[in-house]
Amino acid sequence: MASSDSFNDFVTCPYNKAHKLIRGRLTKHLERCSRISGNSKQFLVCPYNENHRYKAEELSLHMKECPERIRWHSELQKEDPRQQATETTWSISAECEEDWDKEPDVPTYNPIKYCEDNFVARTTAINGKSKAARRDFRANERRRLAGKQ
Ligand SMILES: [Zn+2]
Ligand SMILES: [Zn+2]
Secondary structure (H helix, E strand, O other): OHHHHHHOOEEEOOOOOOOEEEHHHHHHHHHHHHHHHOOHHHEEEEOOEEEEEEEHHHHHHHHHHOHHHHHHHHHHHHHHHHHHHHHHHHHHHHHHHHHHHHOOOOOOOOHHHHHHHHHHHHHHHHHHHHHHHHHHHHHHHHHHHHHHO
């Protein structure tokens, strides 16, 4: 794994160039070292990785080429559109396929509109049914318990 390799990399502390430490210890070290060194106010934290600390004038340069930022953006681009596409396809085909087949020749047919209306109607019907079913169930339960006593 790349992360376990980089965990054991040696990095230089941004507060004191004499501090060399394992990357995996950097977060803890930075907390302590920023308090001890007393010059932590000169440093800003990279928004993409809290272990990247730079002076204000260096940070803007760093943010353009921060490896975390490049990874962050490429992951966003990979995941987002695919997820959305899957969801959209799923909801339309699952809810409407059946009804499109029943009435394929309506001239001013708007599948999306039809689908939405139809979906609402069906949801109401299902809710109504299940409500009635629940009521029946409760009534039956009451009768059953009353019979027992
Ligand atoms: Zn340090
Ligand atoms: Zn960074």
